[in-house]
Amino acid sequence: MLPGGAKIGRWQPVISGRHAFDSAARNAEPGLAVNALCGVEVSTDELQRIAPEIAWIREDTCMACWQVLASLQ
Template sequence: MLPDGTKIGRWQPVSCGRHAFDRAARNAEPGLVAKALCGVDVSTDELQRIAPEIAWVREDTCMACWRILASRQ
């Protein structure tokens, strides 16, 4: 948990990069839209799938999510 109370669920590779999502986004109902910490909208269907191992290598880490997390430490 971060100092502001945000519970980080995990980093997840999605079609637009590897982003950080809070726990609420990870647990949202299918068929909705969730926001990454950087504000990017991602379908909860995509967010909740198990990413193939190659996606962890292929997708770039979102530096905006990284900076948000680093600034909260």
């Protein structure tokens, strides 16, 4: 668990890769578009679903999100 992880948010595999999202994005209303830490736009419907196990394996980690998180440490 990252320090401050609750504020930063968590990783989620979506169609365009495994991105990190802050808690505001994760808690946004259904049907909206929100941004990952790297700026990629994702629908909340996709963000808030329960990702299948295979998606965690299949999707590549977004290095831009990773660098944002690393810079916050």
